[in-house]
Amino acid sequence: MQQLLDTIDIGTGGQGLYEVTDAVTGFVSRSGVSRGLLTAYVRHTSCSLLIQENADPDVQTDLMGFFRRLVPEGMDWLVHTTEGPDDMPAHVKASLTQTSIGIPVVDGQPVFGTWQGLYLFEHRRRPHRRQIVLHIIGE
Numbered sequence: 001m002q003q004l005l006d007t008i009d010i011g012t013g014g015q016g017l018y019e020v021t022d023a024v025t026g027f028v029s030r031s032g033v034s035r036g037l038l039t040a041y042v043r044h045t046s047c048s049l050l051i052q053e054n055a056d057p058d059v060q061t062d063l064m065g066f067f068r069r070l071v072p073e074g075m076d077w078l079v080h081t082t083e084g085p086d087d088m089p090a091h092v093k094a095s096l097t098q099t100s101i102g103i104p105v106v107d108g109q110p111v112f113g114t115w116q117g118l119y120l121f122e123h124r125r126r127p128h129r130r131q132i133v134l135h136i137i138g139e
Contacts, residue, residue, distance in 0.1 A: 001139060004031040008132045012122040015086075017050065017060045020132060021117040024103075025110055027134050034108050036138015040118060041100040043131045046090035047122045048097035054117030067093050067123075090123030097121060105138055 008023050020040075028038055042049050053059040071089045080088045101118065104111040112118075120130055 001137065002031065002033050002036075003135070003137045004033070006134045008134065010120050010130045010132065012047075012120070012124075012128050012130060014125050014127055015064065015122055017052065017063065017119040017121055019054055019117045019119050021054065021112065024118050024134065028105055028110050028136060029108060031136045032108075033105055033136050033138040036105045036136055038103045038105050038110055038134065038136045039100060040103065041133045041135070042120060043133060044094075044099075044128075046087060046094055046124050047120060047128070047130055048094045048099055049101050049132070050097060050119045050121050051101060051103075051112070051116055052119055053115045054119075055115040071096075084125075086123075086125045093121075093123040105136065 006027055008020055010018055010020065012018055024038070024040065040049055052063070071092045073085045073089050075089070078088045120132060122128065122130070
């Protein structure tokens with residue numbers, strides 16, 4: 001059984017989806033694991049991870065629009081406001097998505113479907129440095 005751990009550092013430019021598929025695929029290739037499980041975990045509470053279509057950028061536009069409407073800024077009933085008007089909505093968006101994703105590895109490659117990619121979903125307006133921890137275990 002083999003195991004490997006690494007961290008991807010990502011600079012975001014504000015709200016949006018940032019594809020990390022190539023970095024994840026490279027990590028799996030370097031690991032030497034032929035068959036196993038890759039876990040990706042983001043170490044922050046105001047962003048999340050998504051597996052989503054990476055062929056048509058309209059999908060990202062529509063997802064951003066959906067989450068803006070679902071959890072808008074300026075809700076006057078929010079209590080946590082010390083970090084700005086976008087912070088608590090970012091926490092809610094992160095709670096509706098996920099901070100950890102498991103991806104099977106077969107023949108030394110992560111098993112993504114056609115047109116699928118892994119994204120960091122930044123929910124804050126201003127730029128941030130984010131970390132995704134990658135852990136692979138297998139043979």
